[in-house]
Amino acid sequence: MVSIQSIPSTPSSLTHIDLQWIVKHREDRCTLCGKCTSVCPREAIYLTYRRQRMPKLDILRKQRGSEYRTFTGVRQRMAKANRCIGCGMCASVCPNEAIAPVPNGNDARVRMMQNEKGEAATRGGRRNVRYSLLDKVMFNRISMLTDPALDAGRHEFELNTLLGRVLAPDEYLRRKLAGEWIPPVREIFPFVIGSMSFGALSPNMWLGLLQGVAYCNEVLGIPVVMATGEGGCPPWVLKSPYLKYIILQIASGYFGWDEIIRAIPEMQCEPAAIEIKYGQGAKPGDGGLLMWFKVSKLIARLRGVPEGVDLPSPPVHQTLYSIEESVMKMIQSLSMAWGFKVPVYPKISASTSAKAVLNNLVRNPYASALLIDGVDGGTGAAYNVSMDATGHPIASCLRDCYLDLAKQGKQNEIPIFAAGGVGKNGNVTQNGMALIMMGASGVHIGKYIMQSAAGCLGSERNRCNVCNIGICPKGITSQNPKLYRRLDPDKVAERVADTFMAIRTEMKKIMAPLGRSQSLPIGMSDAIGIEDADAAKRLNIKYIC
Amino acid sequence: MCRLALKTASEAFSPYEVLTAMEAMQEGYDGSGLGLLLRGISFVDYKYRNSDPILSGIAHTEGALHRLHDFMQARGYQLKYDHEFDVNASLVEAQDRHKYFVRVYGTPDSVKALSQEELEAQYMHTRLDLRQDGLDNDADLTVFSFWPDVVTIKEVGWPLDVGNALGLSDGRVKARVVMAQGRQNTNYGINLYACHPFFIQGIATMTNGENTAFVPIKEYLTGMHHPGYIGYQSDSEVFAHILHYVTKQLKLPIEAYKHVITPLRTEELNVHPQGDFLRGLRNACRRFIIDGPNCVIGTMPDETCIMVQDGKKMRPGTIGGKPGEWAMASEMCGVDAMIPDRDRSLDFQPMRENMIIVSPDRKEFKIWSQFSPFPLHQAA
Numbered sequence: 001m002v003s004i005q006s007i008p009s010t011p012s013s014l015t016h017i018d019l020q021w022i023v024k025h026r027e028d029r030c031t032l033c034g035k036c037t038s039v040c041p042r043e044a045i046y047l048t049y050r051r052q053r054m055p056k057l058d059i060l061r062k063q064r065g066s067e068y069r070t071f072t073g074v075r076q077r078m079a080k081a082n083r084c085i086g087c088g089m090c091a092s093v094c095p096n097e098a099i100a101p102v103p104n105g106n107d108a109r110v111r112m113m114q115n116e117k118g119e120a121a122t123r124g125g126r127r128n129v130r131y132s133l134l135d136k137v138m139f140n141r142i143s144m145l146t147d148p149a150l151d152a153g154r155h156e157f158e159l160n161t162l163l164g165r166v167l168a169p170d171e172y173l174r175r176k177l178a179g180e181w182i183p184p185v186r187e188i189f190p191f192v193i194g195s196m197s198f199g200a201l202s203p204n205m206w207l208g209l210l211q212g213v214a215y216c217n218e219v220l221g222i223p224v225v226m227a228t229g230e231g232g233c234p235p236w237v238l239k240s241p242y243l244k245y246i247i248l249q250i251a252s253g254y255f256g257w258d259e260i261i262r263a264i265p266e267m268q269c270e271p272a273a274i275e276i277k278y279g280q281g282a283k284p285g286d287g288g289l290l291m292w293f294k295v296s297k298l299i300a301r302l303r304g305v306p307e308g309v310d311l312p313s314p315p316v317h318q319t320l321y322s323i324e325e326s327v328m329k330m331i332q333s334l335s336m337a338w339g340f341k342v343p344v345y346p347k348i349s350a351s352t353s354a355k356a357v358l359n360n361l362v363r364n365p366y367a368s369a370l371l372i373d374g375v376d377g378g379t380g381a382a383y384n385v386s387m388d389a390t391g392h393p394i395a396s397c398l399r400d401c402y403l404d405l406a407k408q409g410k411q412n413e414i415p416i417f418a419a420g421g422v423g424k425n426g427n428v429t430q431n432g433m434a435l436i437m438m439g440a441s442g443v444h445i446g447k448y449i450m451q452s453a454a455g456c457l458g459s460e461r462n463r464c465n466v467c468n469i470g471i472c473p474k475g476i477t478s479q480n481p482k483l484y485r486r487l488d489p490d491k492v493a494e495r496v497a498d499t500f501m502a503i504r505t506e507m508k509k510i511m512a513p514l515g516r517s518q519s520l521p522i523g524m525s526d527a528i529g530i531e532d533a534d535a536a537k538r539l540n541i542k543y544i545c
Numbered sequence: 546m547c548r549l550a551l552k553t554a555s556e557a558f559s560p561y562e563v564l565t566a567m568e569a570m571q572e573g574y575d576g577s578g579l580g581l582l583l584r585g586i587s588f589v590d591y592k593y594r595n596s597d598p599i600l601s602g603i604a605h606t607e608g609a610l611h612r613l614h615d616f617m618q619a620r621g622y623q624l625k626y627d628h629e630f631d632v633n634a635s636l637v638e639a640q641d642r643h644k645y646f647v648r649v650y651g652t653p654d655s656v657k658a659l660s661q662e663e664l665e666a667q668y669m670h671t672r673l674d675l676r677q678d679g680l681d682n683d684a685d686l687t688v689f690s691f692w693p694d695v696v697t698i699k700e701v702g703w704p705l706d707v708g709n710a711l712g713l714s715d716g717r718v719k720a721r722v723v724m725a726q727g728r729q730n731t732n733y734g735i736n737l738y739a740c741h742p743f744f745i746q747g748i749a750t751m752t753n754g755e756n757t758a759f760v761p762i763k764e765y766l767t768g769m770h771h772p773g774y775i776g777y778q779s780d781s782e783v784f785a786h787i788l789h790y791v792t793k794q795l796k797l798p799i800e801a802y803k804h805v806i807t808p809l810r811t812e813e814l815n816v817h818p819q820g821d822f823l824r825g826l827r828n829a830c831r832r833f834i835i836d837g838p839n840c841v842i843g844t845m846p847d848e849t850c851i852m853v854q855d856g857k858k859m860r861p862g863t864i865g866g867k868p869g870e871w872a873m874a875s876e877m878c879g880v881d882a883m884i885p886d887r888d889r890s891l892d893f894q895p896m897r898e899n900m901i902i903v904s905p906d907r908k909e910f911k912i913w914s915q916f917s918p919f920p921l922h923q924a925a
């Protein structure tokens with residue numbers, strides 16, 4: 001054994017079996033085209049040469065020996081900054097299937113090292129847990145006898161939901177008769193593209209989404225809306241007729257709101273709604289975070305900040321004294337800004353205290369809805385510990401809130417929207433409809449739409465998840481033109497349309513056997529069951545086995 | 546599937562006529578229960594004054610009957626007439642029916658002095674308290690209705706057999722409006738409160754088919770904490786409560802019921818003369834949207850009769866008849882059996898947007914459409 005100093009080993013030295021992803025390269029197939037190394041967002045692989053021993057056996061002389069040759073190949077880097085993220089871009093560009101990342105079956109020690117210089121691990125994506133309770137929900141109240149199942153292909157279905165405060169019937173009639181104010185209500189598709197900011201997403205991604213949403217509305221007749229996230233909205237959109245498909249978000253950093261307020265007089269239509277973000281499921285207690293890598297010239301202009309600086313939003317709305325007061329004042333002032341013609345609702349992270357917020361909203365005549373974001377929600381940037389261990393699952397939080405409203409007879413007044421993990425394993429419609437039958441008026445999807453419409457590579461095996469540092473290999477969450485030009489907005493738009501058409505069909509396929517077609521089955525809890533007795537009890541739905 | 550039959554005529558007739566007509570609709574029907582609701586009552590043995598409330602139900606024990614007696618007396622209701630059915634117990638499948646009661650009461654002066662609304666609440670509370678009393682005592686007392694000019698009978702078994710068991714063919718009770726529902730898939734264990742027609746404060750409905758939106762509607766009605774919005778042993782009870790809510794609580798004209806349970810689609814409302822009002826109404830009453838397939842037949846305290854379909858219109862109903870006499874049924878042959886001598890070419894099956902209304906004068910039936918202007922000045 002040699003002395004420790006003579007080999008290059010430090011406490012944080014790593015080798016490939018310590019990394020989460022190991023790049024397998026097949027020399028026999030590689031033509032050295034170099035495409036993989038040039039596409040790799042991490043510079044995790046490099047072309048290099050190696051010396052190779054060629055064993056030599058001279059039979060006549062009965063002698064063994066060696067010859068050496070130099071060859072060129074692809075190798076993986078071990079430095080943490082260059083660790084492979086398993087995105088698979090190398091594999092996707094390789095013409096010869098010569099390279100691919102494989103998950104390390106060993107213990108990835110790199111996890112223990114991701115705190116250099118005292119910096120705790122940050123990333124994008126969502127909680128790295130693949131299990132989804134929503135996947136276990138089954139729709140089991142099947143119509144067969146007195147109520148025949150419907151023909152999903154030919155029957156007409158009412159699939160839309162309402163976003164906005166709905167008055168109690170007697171109060172509606174009273175106000176209508178007295179000519180008083182009736183709160184604005186939007187009829188929308190129950191799957192909403194959840195808030196992803198114009199800074200978090202690349203311009204091409206944003207444009208693609210917006211084009212897709214416009215196509216869904218104007219051509220397909222699916223009234224999809226999308227939320228901006230914090231950070232404003234491009235001025236051309238604010239002044240366009242597309243604004244009606246957009247939910248503008250205001251969060252604790254108030255980024256982008258100078259532009260928005262200034263644009264009000266020039267707006268051709270009203271936005272779909274205003275979302276006030278108080279919390280986010282992926283990172284409860286944190287404000288938004290746009291890291292300096294992503295603060296490009298365009299983003300800086302939109303947000304009214306200098307270029308290339310970190311943009312952390314405070315965890316709470318600083319200008320206000322208490323959350324109740326904040327909710328009340330902000331909802332009121334934002335409603336006022338649009339002449340009480342735009343629904344204004346808060347977004348909170350799922351929590352054991354969600355019911356208190358809800359009850360506060362019930363008493364606020366201007367509150368239009370509540371969006372609750374569960375622990376499985378995604379984010380562009382957060383501390384790993386926030387994402388993995390902080391928060392509350394959406395199902396029980398939503399159910400508690402809905403049943404609480406139902407007890408007060410207010411379930412039609414304040415629609416609850418649910419988010420966080422919808423479509424985590426691809427079962428987007430099933431997950432969404434399960435939440436709707438538990439009482440949600442609709443659901444928000446963020447990560448799923450990135451995966452479905454733009455091919456986001458992120459997964460709960462911690463694949464990719466580098467959305468925070470501006471190197472998104474697909475160009476979805478990068479402000480670097482070299483990267484985001486990889487993403488064709490037209491193709492994203494096409495995928496958005498594909499996605500919503502498929503969701504619409506699947507909704508019908510779920511509703512038809514339940515004999516439902518005349519209205520979205522909100523709170524139809526008799527139609528669902530779950531193969532988990534504890535969850536069934538907690539959610540007050542049927543246990544099935 | 547359940548069978549529905551309603552007959553309304555200016556001249557009172559025996560409910561037995563409707564039961565015999567139901568025989569025509571027997572094909573494919575397992576005939577396991579009967580509910581009857583009569584309005585415009587006359588008794589052969591007693592000169593009935595139609596403002597006196599009538600209590601209908603079943604006492605399953607002698608004790609229950611005594612409690613009922615004491616209860617009514619304590620509240621100051623004077624028993625004026627106790628209708629005795631000629632019961633043939635051997636024809637009734639259930640064994641625990643001590644007495645089917647139909648009792649006419651004199652309202653105490655203190656109650657008479659109440660406003661109409663208070664009086665109606667009083668009648669409802671009396672019924673609900675008695676119902677609760679029965680439930681608290683091993684379900685030995687079942688109370689169906691307590692209301693002026695309304696008699697209700699519910700029993701398990703083949704409808705005509707039930708009629709024979711109660712001797713309804715003797716014509717001692719007659720009515721101007723008879724609603725009859727033949728239940729399907731019923732067994733002896735059934736709670737009689739799960740049988741149609743459902744009744745609340747003078748309003749009654751009966752339905753066939755399943756109500757797939759039952760749970761959300763029930764939760765919404767329950768959340769209103771109205772004392773009468775209870776029960777829900779049947780998914781169809783909500784139809785009666787919604788009709789009650791729309792006409793009594795919201796005080797909207799009866800046509801609004803149709804707009805509430807099967808609102809027009811957005812595209813249709815966009816071109817409707819009162820689209821704005823109706824869209825708001827649809828949103829406000831969104832939890833009441835039914836999701837059938839159902840045919841709902843209802844009657845009001847003033848003897849108005851209605852028939853509507855759910856939005857899918859997979860349970861057609863038919864109306865036919867002649868001035869002074871109209872019949873509605875879930876099967877066309879039922880109308881034939883109730884009023885054979887009519888012009889069949891004038892029979893009508895309401896479409897998804899229609900509401901059939903037969904007003905108390907019974908001169909004609911009105912085919913009202915949701916696309917027509919809504920009869921409410923405030924909506925204009």
Ligand code: SF4
Nearest residue numbers: 040084085087088090
């Ligand atoms: S999987 Fe991604 S990060 Fe890993 S080597 Fe390939 S391109 Fe680079």
Ligand code: SF4
Nearest residue numbers: 456457458464467472
């Ligand atoms: S592909 Fe882009 S958006 Fe998706 S996880 Fe990777 S970096 Fe994030």
